[in-house]
Amino acid sequence: MSVDLAFDENELLPAIAQDTHSGDVLMLAYVTREALERSRETNEAHYYSRSRDELWHKGGSSGHVQRIEEIRIDCDGDAILYLVEQEGGACHTGYESCFYRTLDGEIVGDRVFDPDDVYE
């Protein structure tokens, strides 16, 4: 990689996923260097699951993978942007984007699948 990356004290970088078709911001998660390398090798978005403490291939079990069109880095090298084509929906709640609510709690996103059908 020709751009210096500023991983934090936990060896993580925040990573935003944006849908290239709709332009919607889908989610924010975190990557390790390994997750980023796996994303580049496979062209499917990988993250690091802080709750499960392991490498996370997004959609690996649900089928809701994110095919990567481009990976960008910000000016300070401390945040990543995945431009992706999202299969199904990004959010485990069934919404296309994890940002489906306003801060006041109003639902503004679209539900694209029923989580009961996807997760066992």
Added chain:
Amino acid sequence: MSVDLAFDENELLPAIAQDTHSGDVLMLAYVTREALERSRETNEAHYYSRSRDELWHKGGSSGHVQRIEEIRIDCDGDAILYLVEQEGGACHTGYESCFYRTLDGEIVGDRVFDPDDVYE
């Protein structure tokens, strides 16, 4: 606020700014509860500067403010999305977006101002 927010151990939440006109992801920074409240009160994006360790009114000195159209929260309540109208450019380098480079270092963003003219 009617949605529960999951501030981290440093009382911060990552906040993404997205341009409502172009759809471009402009930057990723962090907010405290105070920054978020100031954003709601003023309808201009506020963050918390970790390097300066203080409340940060984006564009307060450069004039490159971000007028907030909507604030969204993600499913887990641990990330914020500011939908904004960006005055000038978001990036201190003069680019419209901080994500103006690919991971390979290719410049893909547009430069919209000369930082030498804006910052003294």
